Amino acid sequence: MSYTTAHRDALKQAIASGVLRLSYDGKTVEYRSMTELKAALNEVEAALARDSGKPHTRQIKIYAEKDL
Numbered sequence: 001m002s003y004t005t006a007h008r009d010a011l012k013q014a015i016a017s018g019v020l021r022l023s024y025d026g027k028t029v030e031y032r033s034m035t036e037l038k039a040a041l042n043e044v045e046a047a048l049a050r051d052s053g054k055p056h057t058r059q060i061k062i063y064a065e066k067d068l
Contacts, residue, residue: 007024010024018034
């Protein structure tokens with residue numbers, strides 16, 4: 001599916017306001033949780049980055065409880 005920046009902006013606005021139901025282009029989508037909404041945002045951002053040729057970077061943070 002081809003996403004637009006409008007999709008990304010709608011998802012960001014929904015996360016900021018705490019809303020789980022989005023409506024755009026005459027369609028309504030209701031997410032079950034904020035986690036699912038954030039996963040959708042990550043998917044849209046990754047797709048937009050792939051389409052623009054810019055890779056989506058990820059950070060991995062490692063934490064340790066004991067001295068290594």
